[in-house]
Amino acid sequence: MAYHSGYGAHGSKHRARAAPDPPPLFDDTSGAYSSQPGGYPAPGADVTFNVNHLLGDPMANMAMAYGSSIASHGKDMVHKELHRFVSVNKLKYFFAVDTAYVAKKLGLLVFPYTHQNWEVQYSRDVPLPPRQDLNAPDLYIPTMAFITYVLLAGMALGIQKRFSPEVLGLCASTALVWVVIEVLALLLGVYLATVRSDLSTFHLLAYSGYKYVGMILSVLTGLVFGSDGYYVAWAWTSSALMYFLVRSLRTAALGPDSVGGSAPRQRLQLYLTLGAAAFQPLIIYWLTFHLVR
Amino acid sequence: MAFTLYSLLQAALLCVNAIAVLHEERFLKNIGWGTDQGIGGFGEEPGIKSQLTNLIRSVRTVMRVPLIIVNSIAIVLLLLFG
Numbered sequence: 001m002a003y004h005s006g007y008g009a010h011g012s013k014h015r016a017r018a019a020p021d022p023p024p025l026f027d028d029t030s031g032a033y034s035s036q037p038g039g040y041p042a043p044g045a046d047v048t049f050n051v052n053h054l055l056g057d058p059m060a061n062m063a064m065a066y067g068s069s070i071a072s073h074g075k076d077m078v079h080k081e082l083h084r085f086v087s088v089n090k091l092k093y094f095f096a097v098d099t100a101y102v103a104k105k106l107g108l109l110v111f112p113y114t115h116q117n118w119e120v121q122y123s124r125d126v127p128l129p130p131r132q133d134l135n136a137p138d139l140y141i142p143t144m145a146f147i148t149y150v151l152l153a154g155m156a157l158g159i160q161k162r163f164s165p166e167v168l169g170l171c172a173s174t175a176l177v178w179v180v181i182e183v184l185a186l187l188l189g190v191y192l193a194t195v196r197s198d199l200s201t202f203h204l205l206a207y208s209g210y211k212y213v214g215m216i217l218s219v220l221t222g223l224v225f226g227s228d229g230y231y232v233a234w235a236w237t238s239s240a241l242m243y244f245l246v247r248s249l250r251t252a253a254l255g256p257d258s259v260g261g262s263a264p265r266q267r268l269q270l271y272l273t274l275g276a277a278a279f280q281p282l283i284i285y286w287l288t289f290h291l292v293r
Numbered sequence: 294m295a296f297t298l299y300s301l302l303q304a305a306l307l308c309v310n311a312i313a314v315l316h317e318e319r320f321l322k323n324i325g326w327g328t329d330q331g332i333g334g335f336g337e338e339p340g341i342k343s344q345l346t347n348l349i350r351s352v353r354t355v356m357r358v359p360l361i362i363v364n365s366i367a368i369v370l371l372l373l374f375g
Contacts, residue, residue: 170297177296192344268341 142209222292
């Protein structure tokens with residue numbers, strides 16, 4: 001009996017294999033399916049059911065194979081488009097950090113006055129990653145600081161019983177929009193003043209994102225020590241951030257390419273740097289004062 | 294000031310529209326920002342005014358057709374959703 005049903009199944013498989021439907025496709029899927037019924041708890045009655053399963057589903061098998069090929073094609077297309085807009089290798093450079101770097105950089109953001117050497121180090125024309133160079137900008141700290149700021153804003157609003165989920169989303173998108181505006185303004189300034197340096201968009205994004213650390217510290221101090229503590233922390237972090245930005249951008253903007261340059265152009269670059277630095281305390285105050293009443 | 298990303302897009306669209314409507318012959322030439330007035334000089338320092346003039350001219354050239362599309366989408370969205 002088992003031999004008969006096995007022979008029947010085999011025979012029908014042969015018949016199905018000789019069918020004019022696309023043979024290679026059918027071979028693949030039948031191979032895939034024949035392994036499955038092996039795992040089946042298969043009494044003799046199920047063998048015929050498996051044969052019907054095989055015969056009745058060539059369209060489903062074909063659709064599955066087609067769908068998976070479409071999915072992989074779509075994934076390749078998305079990767080290609082993404083690579084056209086965002087260079088993933090350059091982005092990886094900004095996230096190559098380690099714990100020691102993050103700790104030292106946070107300390108530098110709060111107290112930059114004793115740091116001596118602000119130059120970004122290069123190795124054969126390629127800037128060293130943040131892991132090996134304290135002065136290199138990174139995007140890890142700004143990203144984490146932004147997320148922490150959003151959470152902290154939610155917590156501060158919750159303490160004052162003004163919380164609702166829409167306010168959290170609004171706070172996050174407001175902060176993000178201000179960062180985008182600032183990066184666009186800085187890009188426009190860099191273009192107009194014809195600063196020839198290694199300052200790419202991601203560098204500017206990193207330097208704009210460092211203000212979130214100051215915002216977090218100000219809000220925390222304001223929550224713990226009240227309104228006076230908030231103003232003290234705001235003044236301290238603003239001045240530290242201004243000093244940090246001016247020193248970093250001076251050595252980054254006057255990079256290895258712009259040697260000298262005319263006096264008005266250097267004055268323009270100086271104004272740009274000072275303007276970017278002076279904008280920071282305003283935006284820190286604007287984005288945090290409503291959290292500390 | 295509570296921003297959403299959509300308001301940022303609207304502001305950017307309005308700014309680009311403002312740059313795109315600056316007419317070359319009737320307006321820019323009269324205030325000396327035309328594209329054939331004094332961009333010469335292959336020196337190393339273009340200066341702010343020529344950079345601005347180049348920027349305006351390139352924005353007008355590049356964004357002419359995409360602005361039509363994006364403006365139409367914005368108009369339809371504003372009509373539908375207020």
